[in-house]
Amino acid sequence: MSHSNWQFSSLIATFLLLVLGAVGCAKQASPEGGPYDMTPPRVVRCTPEMGSTNVSARRVRITFDEYIQLERGEDKVIYSPPQRIPPKALVNQKQLVITYQDSLIANTTYTINFNRAIKDYNEGNYIEQYVYAFSTGDYLDTMQVTGQVLDAYTLEPVPRILAGVYETPLPADTLDRPMTRMTYTNDAGHFTLENVRDGNYYAIALIDMDRSYSYNAPNESFAITADSFRTQVVPRSALTPAEELQTDSLTTPVDTLAAQADTLSSKDTPSQKGGGETHTSSTDSTVSDSISPYVYLPNDLLLLLTRPKTHIIRLERLARRDSMSLVATFTEPIDTLPQLTILSPDYLTTPTSYYPDLSMDGKSLVYWLTPHASLAQDSLVVAFAYPTTDSIGSPINQLDTMTLRAPKLHTPAKKSSLKVPTDTLVQPSDTTAHRGATIELAPVQITSHEGIHKETTRDSIWITYDVPILAIDTTRLHLAKLIDSVPHPLSYQLLPDSIRTTRWLVDFPKEPGSTYRLTVDTAALTGLYPQKSAPVEKECKIAAANELGSLAITLTDYPTESPLYVHLLSSKEEILATAQPDSAGLVSFTELAPGSYFLKLFVDCNGNGVWDGGTYPAMQPEPVRYLPHSVSVQGRFATEQKWEYDGTPLAKQRPKDLEGAEKDEHTTTPIRDKKRDLNVEYAQRMRERYGKRWNPTDRERKIMGLPSREEERLARERGDFTEIGAKPTEDTTEDTETNHDRQGEIR
Template sequence: MKRILITVGASVLVLLMFPRCAKVVSPTGGPKDTIPPVLVNSNPKPNATGFSGQKIVLEFDEFIQLKELHQKLLVSPPLKSKPQPKQKGKKLELELTDTLKPNTTYTFYFSDAVRDNNEGNPIKNFIFSFSTGQTIDTLTLSGRVLNAITNEPVENALVMLYDSFTDTLPYITLPNHITKTDKDGKFTLVNLKPIKYKLVVVDDKNGNYLYNQGSESIGFISNEVNPSDKTPKSISIRLFREELPNQIVTGYDRPERNILSLSFSRKPVGGFSLKPIDRLKLTNWYVVEPDNNGDTLKLWIVNDEIANRDTLMAILEYQKTDSLYRLKPQTDTLRFLYYKEEVQQSKRKGKKDETAQVKKGFTVSTSLPSDRMVIPNVPFEFTLPMPIRKADNTKISIFNTTDSIADEQIKLKVDSLNPRIFRFEKDWKPNTSYKLTILPGAFEDYTGQTNDTLMLEMIGADPEKYGILRINLTGVSKSVVVELLSEKGIPVDARTIQGNGIVEFSFVKPGKYRLRFIDDSNSNGKWDSGCYMKRIQPERVIYFTDEKTKGVINIRANWDSELQFSLKQE
């Protein structure tokens, strides 16, 4: 007993001598909470019938928080005024300011806006429904919305159902049912009636539940859709931006003394003409250069007398869309002004106008890549700073420095759209050095200026340093545009094929690529958007993919790659 007392006393003495060695440890709280709130009570009850109140109360099993409820809450059919939310601990109250329709099933789509207060665990795809009538609708409709060009899923697109089939409904009438797509572009409409519906999708940018043409994209199902009480077959909708149907002049300007600009709502159908108001018979006083879309036009003034006018009054004749969407001849009077303060001040002071001095030459830029490799029969481009009046092939020469011989004369061709671009093609020999010389006078603009001398050195590409890609295409209905893309989706090259056959890309630099196919139904060599009112879907865009490479094609030097691909629709 004495020994025990001595031992206990020694232990107490040690603790008193080293008080800082004691450490208080908080009890562990267990595993992290990952369970979202659970609805335990509500007024009305879920899927209740005969509801006539103006307030909805939802009670959960734990305290909640709301994240972006105003943006995420969607009520179907849509209400004119959004419900006013009020959070009280574990309860969420929704005050309804609109009068509910009789005999109607209402569905509240909360998305992931309701979360627990501690960890923020959301109730995913939380939906609450009730009916103002004696029955509740129970059918569903599911699908997915993809971007028509990229095939990527579209998030937050508004999916709208109508119980009638007038084409103008999306422009003027609120839908009968709505929902939004998730991050994967998927959607599910619930509590639908056993009737046929019209389905339209828009990226509702202003939140008015209508289609605003020109500022929003649209997608639609051409035929009627039928909801189901079973697991429905998912439908696919392609979202696209329509070309504006109205053809009008949207702007005009004179950014430089010798340049006018005209902007249309779309590429002008039927062409146009612009004439000085005092010289209506004057022709060929400007050269047109459209942008890539064709709706903005740059007009290069090539008449000195017109260019020297500070004020130019001109008559524009073009086709304008009337109220019935018909193109009718239209005549507008436009006033183009050019004025620079510093020029006028220098003239008043008797100083020489330096801006009026004529340059002796201009620079020609080319498409020669940084590695100076030129590929056989790939167009070699010259880009000029302004349109030209005359091109002289004899002042452009190519000398084969490897064999010490002069090559045959090139043949220049002007671009069909851009008057500042000229091209020529040549069968460059592999591993052969060339010198290209452009002498003054090869290009002469409308002011009499000619190009500066330009000398370039280049080498014919060695085919063994490049790869070849061949695609055996089947399932082609009319024609297909085959685009070779970089791994990041940037266009590298393109080919067009009519019907089934083999498409070949040669002299492909080693690297990783992708393939995109445009089902060119009208055989115009480019992708065309759709038209909702004419019930025309956008042309299909298909990306090559496979499970092994995820669509990435590895091109190696001195290697032929071949693949099979079918465009046949499933």
């Protein structure tokens, strides 16, 4: 081989090696930056120290173990007692400096509640709850108050709202001063107030719309204890097992990064005034109670939040849509019909000059005008009295006088064969009608019930027309029962709807397992306007008795002083039917389609037939109860269910499988999802990429919350170790999954 050929071959080989090397590098996965820091910042030093007494300095300096940031401090940080001039909070790398602008009050315990306001600078890990406390006097107040806030109507926990206490007595009309001590509820609606001075209090929860830390407007949601209570500390041994269980279940999760041990021990004698106690827990009583023989009371307060009806009803428009009708549109459904008075022209000022027709959703109302030759040319002057609400949702009545102009004249389009719609109904003398328009039969509909009574003996059959129905020719309406497909005529009764003038009810007794046919002939209906109704026919099938079931509920230990209503609910909390118990406490629902149902009741204390929330300060919300589980109804069977009124604690009554998808003004904020742990995914990626070669260092293991290498070695020797980051297979046994949770799952 010549020298030139050898050089050329070397170049080719070198080029191929470079290409293969580049391809090989391209196939390698990009390196990762190691495990993720999922740990929130830790407090390493406070000046003055946590729990200090006789403090005179107005500046607090808190140092953390990493760089921090303060998110929305003005919204999340709570200063107790409330400050006339809000303190200034500044972050300087790892330090948080709080400077009080007001003078400090003598002999007072001060707390700063950081409610998810502090997080690390890079990863955004929050400190869930951190409370810093100091005192300007000789002792630190150490009492605690624990409770839970539930929505009064749905019994759902109310998360992330203000909860606090007021010293007695309460103001008569509104809470015109801020709370004495306050905090926020957690995702489960629980709250714990720390560093409370021993005394008598009312507890209150509040959706504080104006950040006044007080209830001062009727559009604010609130809950308040019916009676005052006194703080106290009692030996744990004095509690019954049930009370001790409540203590464990009604405490908020502790921030273990900031929690400090309770200085109470079996040798300590707690002072009722807090003077001899230096309790410095920064978050919650869970840790302290678990090691202390003493329990802070009350620890089981239950506050029921009343949400005001915030539907703002407004009249969107009252317009003359054509010469024959007016339409009023509202922003929300209306409960009462408005009053329309026609002031001009004179021929429409009689009581029968119009016919109202409310839509099914209750948001729009059509006024059909009595026919007259001059309607197309004359404007209308009307006085319209309608229900509305003020800026905070309180109902008021509004009266407007307005002029509705005559509709514009429509002229036929030149050289066009298209039919131009000109009016709701064609009148021979109406100049707005397009000449030459074809008169067609007006459609008629036959509708039935769409709720729980559909295809039962309580089903309804309605005849619906496009305009108000004045009369129905019974010789042109035929009802028959089909027996072996042969119609047998039946008698019936026609009843006009009191609100919807465009439909009439065909009332007749129905038998289970039967099929009925209703036939409406041409021109059977006489409407407000001279037009012919179209023919229509429909069959209605009633389910057989063996296709339906029934439900009988026996209530026990329920209050009998006021009426009580029981709701049958769907899984979306839609009210399907309502009944009242008899003198023996029996509530019955019959002709039910097979399926699962839920039960809810309320006590109508004021006897108005609807549920009412609380009124500050004296009236609590009307009691609401749920059967804690669903009830299954089967065809052909009568299901019996016993229901003890208070057989289950109120906080545990709402069924977990009740969706509550249909929300109204009583509903609550959804509970926040748990934060995703990125280290679980990181460990799985490393395991898939490197297999058994992946062996993180002890430092990385500590970050991820994994056992050290030595602990792993010992676990392997015992035979109970699961590979780090390994995904469980379909045939993984329960024991293997347990080991995986203990060894391989990142927390």
